[in-house]
Amino acid sequence: MDNRKSKIDQLLQKYKAGNCTVEEMTWLRTALAEADPEADVDQAIIESLLQPVDGLNASESHLEKTLENIKRQIAGQQVKKRSLRLMRWPYWAAAGILFLSLFTLLIRNQYPDTVQQLTKHTVRQQILPEELPPGGNRATLRLADGSLVQLNDQQSGIIMGDEITYANGQPLQSGKMGRNQETNDLSKVMLELSTPVGGMYQITLPDGTKVWLNAASSLHYPARFAQHERKVTLKGEAFFEVRKDIARPFKVLSQGQEVQVLGTAFNVNAYPDNKLIKTTLVNGRIKLSNENPAIAAVYLQPGQQSSTNATGIIRVAQVDPAAFTAWKEGLFYFDETPLAEALRQIGLWYDVEVKYSSSVPQTHFYGRIKRDKPLGEVLEVLAEGGLRFELVKARDKRVLFVTAQP
Missing domain, CATH: 3.55.50.30 (Phage tail protein beta-alpha-beta fold)
Structure with missing residues (x-):
């Protein structure tokens, strides 16, 4: 048995140095799985495991490092990428699982009270950032009757017409807009396109205006625009390419601000948790006003950006519009x-x-x-x-x- 303990100790040291062969790691994994923690794995091995590994920050507590590994093991967490760089053995996945399992076995015996306290609390699970994918085409459409339609994430947007279709012409399942029998006036039939965090979507409005909706945003709009004006309400961020119609100005309402245009391209950033509403003009001309009657309306020229604070004060600066519209690209x-x-x-x-x-x-x-x-x-x-x-x-x-x- 002493020879077995000696070999376990020897291979653990080789493992820590990153020099174990595949055969040695296979033997070590089997030996540890069959080991009696009180007979085969003694205090000397515990002490050797708590010694620093080359490459770790010397100022960090070795015990804290060990306990952190246990917490990750309890949570079923993967080994951090930073730690993986310390392992030169090519079969790092099996080695990482083996090492964490051994830590759990040893520390549960050596520090039972500490481990018990750890399991009483919610454990944070490490995530490798390279495994987290980006956002994509995700949105929901609230129809006039209040029903919610989950839009196809394989499509980039929807088009409003007599019915609602996707950008490729495929009809939406609830293409009739969910309107009730109370009115035949489509300008009073309201819909809402919403994107979650990590989502974006496009919409072509009834007049042909195109809107790109950024993440965590919503656009409230009618199934058909009224005779004398076109009006939508925005929460969050959107880019607008407005179809020109001199007889019907296009208005965007957002947190007390009103943007009025005839035909132009611009971006509005009006997230509720932002201190400023930022409106950036790409081309054309827009008029900015707000609910504060003491604040005069402001007209923007291409390349200008307005910043409106909570009191309605508007400041204008010259910017590179591409920096504020590149998200849609x-x-x-x-x-x-x-x-x-x-x-x-x-x-x-x-x-x-x-x-x-x-x-x-x-x-x-x-x-x-x-x-x-x-x-x-x-x-x-x-x-x-x-x-x-x-x-x-x-x-x-x-x-x-x-x-x-x-």
Whole structure:
């Protein structure tokens, strides 16, 4: 038995150094599965396992590292990518499972009270960012009778007409708009297109105006526009290409702001949790007003952006419109973009909640990143700004923790 214990100890040391062969790992896995924790695995092995592994931060507690691994094991979590880089053995998956299983066995015997406390609380589960896919075409349509239709995520948008069809001409299952018998006036039959976090969708309105709806947004609109005006209500963010109609101005209402146009292209960012409503004009001319009668209307020229605060004060600045409309082309476009704004966009698209440490620097980002990439590839770019990211799942939420690199 002493020879068996000695061999286990020897192979564990080789494992820690990343030098185990496939045959040795197979033997070690079998030996540990059959081991009596009190007879075959003694205090010397426990102590050897709690010694630092080359490459780990020396300032971190080895015991805390061990307990963190146990928590991940209890949660069924995968091994962190950062830890995997320390393992030079090609069969890292089996080795990782073996190592965590051994930790659980040893520490449950050595620190039973601590493990019991850990299992009483919700355990955070590590997620590899490279495994988190981007958002996509996701939306629901609320019909006039209140019924909700889940739209096809293989389609890019819908078209309003006598019936509702997808962009490729395929009719929607509930193409009759769900209107009741109370009115025949389609301008009073209201519908609402909504996207979730991690979703976007397009719509062609009854007049031919095209709207791209960004993540976590909604557009409230009539089945047919009235005779003298076209009016919609926006929550969140959308890009509009308005069909020109001099006799009927097009109006977008959002949090007390009204945008009025005849025919033009512009972007409105009016998320409820934003301090400012930002309207960016690509071409044409638009009129901005709000509920505060003391604030005069403002007219925007192409390349200008208005920022309206909660009191209705409007400020205008010259900007590059591409930085604020690139999302509809499938891009993150960062042009001296503050960290909080960059990660707000990323959080909406990948459906993650972002949390910061107090030491995060006031970083700004530049560049373009495709929105069809897994989250891990996007974070690799942002990490060059001196940041470190950890993605976990806790209580059915994905949380991205952001800290400054040491």
